Amino acid sequence: MSTPERVIVLDIEGTTTSISFVYDAMFPFVRRELDRYLDAHEGEPPMTADVALLRAQAEEDVAAGLEGAVPIPEDGAEGLMEAVRASVLWQMDNDRKTTGLKSLQGKIWKAGFESGELKGHVFEDVPGRLEAWAGAGVPVYIYSSGSVSAQKLLFGYSEAGDLTRYLDGYFDTRIGSKKEADSYRAIADEIGVAPETITFVTDNLAEAVAAREAGVEAILSLRPGNPALPQDHGFPTVTSLTEVP
Ligand SMILES: [Mg+2]
Numbered sequence: 035m036s037t038p039e040r041v042i043v044l045d046i047e048g049t050t051t052s053i054s055f056v057y058d059a060m061f062p063f064v065r066r067e068l069d070r071y072l073d074a075h076e077g078e079p080p081m082t083a084d085v086a087l088l089r090a091q092a093e094e095d096v097a098a099g100l101e102g103a104v105p106i107p108e109d110g111a112e113g114l115m116e117a118v119r120a121s122v123l124w125q126m127d128n129d130r131k132t133t134g135l136k137s138l139q140g141k142i143w144k145a146g147f148e149s150g151e152l153k154g155h156v157f158e159d160v161p162g163r164l165e166a167w168a169g170a171g172v173p174v175y176i177y178s179s180g181s182v183s184a185q186k187l188l189f190g191y192s193e194a195g196d197l198t199r200y201l202d203g204y205f206d207t208r209i210g211s212k213k214e215a216d217s218y219r220a221i222a223d224e225i226g227v228a229p230e231t232i233t234f235v236t237d238n239l240a241e242a243v244a245a246r247e248a249g250v251e252a253i254l255s256l257r258p259g260n261p262a263l264p265q266d267h268g269f270p271t272v273t274s275l276t277e278v279p
Pocket residue numbers: 045046047048049236237238
């Protein structure tokens with residue numbers, strides 16, 4: 035494939051998708067389905083692997099003296115699942131993004147998206163714009179702090195159907211923090227283009243600053259429900275992806 039002249043990289047929350055979808059639909063779904071999921075999969079290898087991660091995390095948290103951290107007993111011990119449940123809810127109450135929690139949440143979301151109980155929110159302009167970019171030969175990538183597997187679920191089972199056919203790839207924080215310029219350099223390297231080729235759209239000013247520091251063109255997304263931006267931030271803004279030049 036020849037090197038593209040232009041590449042689009044999109045943030046999710048506050049850019050393609052309302053921030054409230056994550057907090058009002060995805061996280062509450064995990065809380066609602068947790069008991070049923072734990073009961074249905076207790077003792078199965080994928081679950082015991084997640085429980086081991088959660089147990090190691092809990093040991094770390096208890097050792098660090100974190101108030102409310104819930105220790106998890108060994109496999110087969112009495113009260114194991116109650117402890118797992120309490121540990122997961124405590125982590126979620128504290129907005130943790132630990133590996134064990136993300137892995138378990140990911141499995142619950144996967145079941146929800148596949149059954150149709152969850153559908154990924156995308157703003158109205160998103161499907162048409164993705165299709166237009168694809169038609170014009172402009173590659174589009176996603177860069178979000180949500181895991182790549184969660185990103186694929188959101189776009190694969192969106193309110194507008196499967197949008198993954200318009201997407202060329204996905205990045206999460208394994209490539210680095212969204213607030214570090216090096217992450218945008220690494221993304222350009224991975225795609226195989228110069229940073230100057232990339233247009234990055236995000237609602238977050240610190241992310242836009244980091245992208246620009248790397249040489250990427252950054253555009254700020256203004257969507258309903260986004261937190262207000264400071265005045266004089268110095269970036270172009272759009273209220274819809276159709277306004278991205
Ligand atoms: Mg965002």
